[in-house]
Amino acid sequence: MALLDKKKDLSFKKDGQIPKHIAIIMDGxxxxxxxxxxxxxxxxxxxxxxxxxxxxxxQEIGVKVLTLYAFSTENWKRPKDEVSYLMSLPVDFFDVxxxxxxxxxxxxxTIGWNEQLPEKTKDAVLQAVEKTKNNTxxxxxxxxxxxSRQEIVEMTRQVAQKVAAGxxxxxxxxxxxxxxxxxxxxxxxxxxxxxIIRTSGEIRISNFLLWQIAYSEFYFTDVYWPDFTNATLESxxxxxxxxxxRFGGL
Ligand code: FPP
Numbered sequence: 001m002a003l004l005d006k007k008k009d010l011s012f013k014k015d016g017q018i019p020k021h022i023a024i025i026m027d028g029x030x031x032x033x034x035x036x037x038x039x040x041x042x043x044x045x046x047x048x049x050x051x052x053x054x055x056x057x058x059q060e061i062g063v064k065v066l067t068l069y070a071f072s073t074e075n076w077k078r079p080k081d082e083v084s085y086l087m088s089l090p091v092d093f094f095d096v097x098x099x100x101x102x103x104x105x106x107x108x109x110t111i112g113w114n115e116q117l118p119e120k121t122k123d124a125v126l127q128a129v130e131k132t133k134n135n136t137x138x139x140x141x142x143x144x145x146x147x148s149r150q151e152i153v154e155m156t157r158q159v160a161q162k163v164a165a166g167x168x169x170x171x172x173x174x175x176x177x178x179x180x181x182x183x184x185x186x187x188x189x190x191x192x193x194x195x196i197i198r199t200s201g202e203i204r205i206s207n208f209l210l211w212q213i214a215y216s217e218f219y220f221t222d223v224y225w226p227d228f229t230n231a232t233l234e235s236x237x238x239x240x241x242x243x244x245x246r247f248g249g250l
Contacts, residue, residue, distance in 0.1 A: 012234035014061065016241040019194035021187070022058065022233075023067040023216070025208055026051070028200025028224030041085040046226035048089050052097050057230040059104055059138040061237070065190045066140055067111070069208050073147030087117065090144070091124040098131065105137030111183035112146030139187060146183070148210040155181040184212050192216070195240045197233075199225045217243055 026047055033043030051068060058066045071086055078086075094101075094108075101108065108128040117125065125144065159181055162168040168177075184191040192212045198204075201222040205213070219236040221228075 010235065010238035010242050012238040013241055018062040018237065019217075019240055020063065021065040021067065021190040021193040021195075022063055022236075023069070023193035023196045023209060023213075024054075025069045025196070025198040025202075025206060026225040026228075027198060027202055029226060031200065032224035032226045040082060043224075043226055044082075044086060044089060048093050050226055050228050051093065052100065053230065054228060054233055055106060055138070055140050056100065056104055057233060059106055061234075063138055065187050065193075066138060067143060067187075067193060067209070068141070069143045069146070069206075071112075071144050071146070072207060073113075073145060073150055074207065084118075087121045090121050090128075090142070094124050094128040098128065101128075101132060101140070102135065105135045106132065107135040107137065107139050108132045109139050109141045109186060110144050111141060111151075111186075112144045114145070116145055139190075141187060143208070146208075148207045151183055152211060178211065182211060184209070195219060195236065197221065197236050199223050199228055215248075 029043030029047040030040040031043070032046065033040050036042070055066055070090070075086065076083060108125075108131075110125055110129065114122050114125060121144075125142070155178065159168070159173060159177075163170055163173075179185060179191060182191075192214070193209065193216050196205075196209070196213055196216045197219045199221055201220070203220050217240050219239055221232060221236065223232050
């Protein structure tokens with residue numbers, strides 16, 4: 001596979017450009033477990049431990065927002081048992097790691113539709129957001145029950161309603177206006193990821209942040225999410241540091 005992580009041996013520069021917002025599609029939990037003759041959920045559990053390690057490392061190296069695709073609007077189609085396990089993960093995660101998040105000054109946020117989550121999951125998530133709301137370090141942003149097309153549909157509907165009500169004129173709608181109407185607006189100045197990573201060798205976007213990634217750099221790695229380490233993150237950043245971001249200019 002012509003993947004960027006095989007291109008050359010780059011080393012990460014601590015004092016180089018660190019992407020302020022990194023978004024990760026955490027893929028390969030199921031295959032990781034299958035390789036070990038274990039049930040798929042075992043991979044998700046290990047994936048949850050990886051989340052903690054990577055969040056802490058990202059914060060240490062100066063990332064300001066880490067967005068993790070934890071559950072998509074399409075993931076409801078998975079077998080009931082797997083969905084229910086995935087829904088129990090935020091409960092476990094915040095139960096076990098809340099102390100570490102607070103100690104590391106990490107603030108939790110979410111994008112997606114919380115209302116459709118099971119009550120326990122929703123409570124755990126909302127509590128984590130509340131308990132960490134005064135933290136000033138990195139934002140750990142979980143995309144939970146998130147789908148980008150639906151986000152754009154809802155945003156369009158809201159904007160259309162405002163125009164119909166005469167609150168906004170069609171001429172006022174520009175890129176900033178649209179960005180402000182999306183879930184990611186809550187992330188503040190770093191609403192758009194500068195670097196997007198997908199693990200497990202799949203090379204697609206899967207309905208993730210379609211508007212927000214217009215100028216993002218992409219990094220694909222064969223590593224399954226449970227095997228993703230601080231060094232994998234650093235390799236992705238090293239690759240990013242080696243690129244020439246021109247935003248359409250010269
Ligand atoms: C994709 O791998 C992964 C997911 C759908 C779930 C990701 C969730 C976690 C890593 C844990 C999240 C933790 C918290 C705290 C919410 P896959 O199952 O599609 O893997 P496969 O492609 O190998 O089958």
